Amino acid sequence: MLAEKYAERIQKIFSKYPDKRSAVMPLLYVAQEEFGWVSPEAIEEVAVLCEIDPTQVKSIAGFYTMYSEKPKGKYWLQVCTDFPCALRGADQFHQALLDHLGIEEGGTTEDGLFTVEHVMCLAACDKAPMLQCNFHYVENLDMDKMKALLDQWRADAKDSAAD
Amino acid sequence: MVTIYIDGVGYEVPAGTNLVDVAKFYADNDIPVFCYHPKMAPVGMCRMCLVEMGSVEKDKESGTVLLDEQGSPKIRWMPKMQTACTQTVYDGLAIRTNTQQVTEAREDIVEFLLTSHPLDCPICDKGGECPLQNLTMRHGPGVSVFYFEDKMHLAKHVPLGELIYLDRERCIQCARCIRFSDELAGDDVLAFHERGRALQIVTVSDPPFDSKFSGNTTDICPVGALTTADFRFGARPWELKEVPSIDPYGPEGANISLSTRLDRDSGGGIIIKRVMPRQNEHVNEIWISDKTRFGHHHTRHIDRLVTPLHREKNTLIETTWDKAFKQIIDKLKGATSVGAIAGPGLSNEDLWELRQLVLAVGGSEKSLGIWPATMSGGEVVKQVGIAKGSNFNTMGKGTVIVLVATDLEEEAPIWWLRAKAARDRGATVVVLNGRPTKMDRYAKFSLRHEYGDAVGAINSLTAHIVNGNHHKADRAEGFAELQKALKKVKADDRYAAAAEAIAGADNVVVFCGAEGVTLAQHAELMQACANVLILTGHVGRTNNGLIPVWPGANTQGAIDLGYTAEATAELLQNPPAVLIVAGCNPVGEDIAAANLRNADFVIVTSQFDTATTAIADVVLPQQSFAEREGTFTSGERRVQRFYAAQGVIGESFPDWKIFAQVRHAIDKSTAKVSAGAVMAEITKSVAAYSAMGYKNLAQVERQFPDVGGTDQYYGGTAYQNTGGIGVQWPVSAENAEAKLNVVPVSSEKSKAKGLLVVPTTLLYDRGMLFVRSEIMSLRIPPAHANFSPADAQKLKLQDGDMVEINLEGASLTVQIIVNETIPAGVITLPKCLSDQPGPFAPMVAGSIEKVAQALAATGD
């Protein structure tokens, strides 16, 4: 399924490396994009493409934190609460965000829109508090800005659902 | 040799070896290890083997070692401790293993490991032979400062498939199991998941832990994290008595140890609790296949025959040995013709006594058949079989390993494992077969020929060798004739590079199987292989020669004692008046054996009721390999002893004893009273076996690397070889003066039209002994046939459909698998997967009818 749908992209990925196995990580990103998470089907498909056992793919998906082996919300919010950010109030920001959305750490809102997780250093220590939303940087945050962003994402989600 | 210094003492050790191995072997210094294993590349993960390390200082000009005031070599020590396991020895290497720093480091590592370990030794299967337990006793800190309440609790009974269980709490993340499966077995089906302290072993292959060698991971696991479903909770290691034995299934002659004890399951008698590898670096090192490990259950299966049976009013009923013997003796005495078919699990002693009996009642060698009767070429082996003293451990760069007409992993998994390891050390692999097999992944040359044309393929190699003037004809008898014949061979260009590699190699080993060839073609194929070996000079020297991939544990022994497949073929064609079938089931397995019903009187020795006992007039209960003594001869012609391990089941007897007693009654010869005495007679009568007395066969030598000795860290007490490492008999090529026959052989393809059915061999089948190990039932595939996509399409068949294939009067119902690796025009049909007999030789299929649709296709 991936092989057909993303043929060109996959072809480009393979062309970068002399060894098919190197494509595991980029292909897991493709699969995660398609399935929303690294599902067992995703693992199977990547394994077939890279000509290795699914166990090897599962292993890679488990080692690296940016692959999620559980389904996530439409917006995966990863708040850096590592030491430098924490010095600038990231822990408090993280808790406020959880409270605002009414979820626990690692949880997903009931509407399936937002998953909040705290993560280790994202190399944006000078712009804390900050987070990554689906791997895009959102920096210099406070809860006012955050609420506005959440509203905007909710609206975006509605629009895309209406399309 | 190089000089290394361990704790101030100099030792001469072989260059290029591993420091941990040589310290143990030469200095008797056990550097403790958990992750390191001498059979795998070091990874330096567990850090248990940290030692102080340095190099002796040498004078820059003269290279002489500089000495300090005390006269000891001056050593430049490294600032940090280093892992010994990742160090290859070099001249002037120095280590200290007895300093406070090293002692403390060992305590530190053991304490770290134990803080996360459940210490449930009293209920752990490994307890008593556990490296972690042992090394804790020797190097542990004795007390720990960590809080017991902080210990992690993890899943304890995680099935990695139905054969192997994982206890996550006990695992110390040494990765031995992962590395064995990936590096040695070539099955990348185990891996770490997560990271840091959460690291855990997982498998998501289909079926889970999909490897034919999975059981070996439980042996090398240095803790009780991996256990087999077969043995877990079965016994404590210290209750077990280890009995040396030999794998009863394969031609590799894997050395095994039967762990036995008195057991409730046998009403208090001795039974096998598990099968472990027994170290023999010449044969199987410390590895066995899962078939060998888990296939022992037939030895005490409820269906074992316990009394003789004889036919009365067309049914078999119980009788006594006396009555059965009387019947047999009467029939044999008056027989107009006698023949015997001997199974693959008969010992040399059984075979000898059967032979003597047949000859005593008027039979000849022409009436001594082997089963399965698929392979020929005993005479070729006598000339160019792999030379005595050859060892896959010493093969690497410069060696070419050729696989002809065999799916080696399925037919002889230990050879596959060792050949692959040689390849990983630099050997070149050439595969010649009609379809790809697992070894093709590792082959430099994967050469496909049309099934039926294996001889043609080898002739192409020979032609390239001779045409390219790469040959040495000095020892070749009949070369002129061969050269003349080769002129007619059209040398296929695809074989040129492989031919050159073979001709230019230091060493060449050829594995010859019989996939896709008839018995007649196989005789030619063996000769064709011999031609290549002789003409390239790859005979008579260690690590050179031919290894026939025989179908059974003692096919070589049978051939050595005069049995042949050709005799079997003749017996199937024209059954004798009195037929003895010993330890095999031709009628149930091979459609060509149906004719055996026409023998007047059939005597069968067997452990179980089979389609063959069903046609018998007398059935005699035969002992399994575990209840008696004997010898098997491996495909490398190593004669090896196995010993009686468990109590006798019912009134069963070993075959040699049965036949000896019958003969005694007929010709008043002295009946032998022990297997050893039978072998003593063989040593006097069969030249090749003159050195095979039981005493010789029981000789052992210390193994290197030593993983079964008194060390505390390689676990698995059954590794130690106590029963003998066996003795090989030499081939004639080893005599440098001997001339060797090269013979022109030709390839005649069958002219019949239609789909060619090629029988193949699977490791896990429904053979009458293996099928009794129910633990393996999920690994035995259903009866099936592989069709090429093109043929499936032509016949309008889909994956999963059931079809009836008609073959020379027999018909066979199987599920079909559409398989891209199968060439068009061919159906591969694995042998012995159903209760119906199938073909053992390639033949053209008659009609093929679909009898049921695949489930998916009906939309259910």
Place this chain on the structure above:
Amino acid sequence: MAYILLRDLDIPDIGKLDVYTTNGGWEGFKKAVTQHTPEEVINIVIDSNLRGRGGAGFSAGRKWSFIPKNEPVKYVVVNADESEPGTFKDRQIMEKNPYQLIEGAMICAYAIQATAVYIYCRGEFWDLAHNLEACIAEAREQNLIGQNILGGNWSCDMFVHLGAGAYICGEESALLNSLQGFLGQPRVRPPFPAQKGGGLYYEPTVVNNVETLANVPWILVNGAAEYKKIGTPESPGPKIFSVSGHVARPGNYEVPLGTTFRELLFDKAGGTGTNKAFKALLPSGASGPVIPVTEQMLDTPMTYEALGKLGSTLGSASFILMDESTDMVWAAYKMIKFFKHESCGKCTPCREGTHWLAKLMEHVIHGEATMLDLEKLENVAKQMNGKSLCALNDFAINPILATLKHFRSEYVAYIKTPAPAAKPKQPAPVKKQLEEVAEPAGD
């Protein structure tokens, strides 16, 4: 003086190829390829005494010179897995001035005659990595990368590989494993990456940090002698300091090595920006030992050597500042949790040690610890010290040992349970008995 690395501060559009080129971009590369042999380029970089900016400070030119000349396949791998807490300098270079990295990497590739360059970006650099790919494509169109570069015989392509969230992949051998599609766990060395068998796909490989390579174009244009005029003789050249934590103006500051702490922390970063004083400084992110900020120390010039004398390390020069309100026990707890999370799990001391240090720190933070636990912290750290394959293990004990050394009283304040009069009763010394039994046999 104009910026050498953070040129975007002078020329905001430097991230566009035409702007980069018209401002002297690619001159160093063209000079290298058209006027110098590969050996000459290596010698220039050796001469410049450019030291690796990833943390270890090893001579970049010497590293290049280790690559065997006669191997047909060789690689350059750019370590852009910037993951050290407090470090965000490479990100700015790649985001704002990507061509300078690309050019530097291509000069290195030319110098070792590499067949391909891989930029290993941490996965979180998702957007900038995709931008880098676009930049590489543009440079490829101009024949600066790819087949027969600048009309010569040498061909070398460049690719971006995204990591996926693992600090350990900043360790070069773990990075190579990761790039090959394996777990990011360090390899046993030797063989080293520069040797056959040790590098990417087991071929000889140079692994350099982003900032290191970004220095190279300037060196080629202006010469080694000019470069050595910047900074100190032992540590020449400009250096980017990432400053974060309790400062008024956090951010990246490019100053010559040898600048004083005071200049950076007050003149550039604006002090704490509050009425609180600085208390402590982590000069190389979470992995170097913390040092108290003192008046005397503020006037020290910042070099690799000076930081060593202060009992710490310059490392990647990521300054995390803590003012007097900072709870140092909490700081240590935060950092050990980081290392526990990032331990790859390969070596026993690191896998188990980080786990137990975090557990013990949890007890301290929750007021459940005794004075004995402080000893345990030190003991576990000692048990770990120097016993693992890579440096993460040794980094992980720094936050604990350094805070215990400088701020022990803060730990003591957390101890609610009074110290027991005597050590709790230990079980009988089993070890002793064992040794006595084992000794004769062992010796």
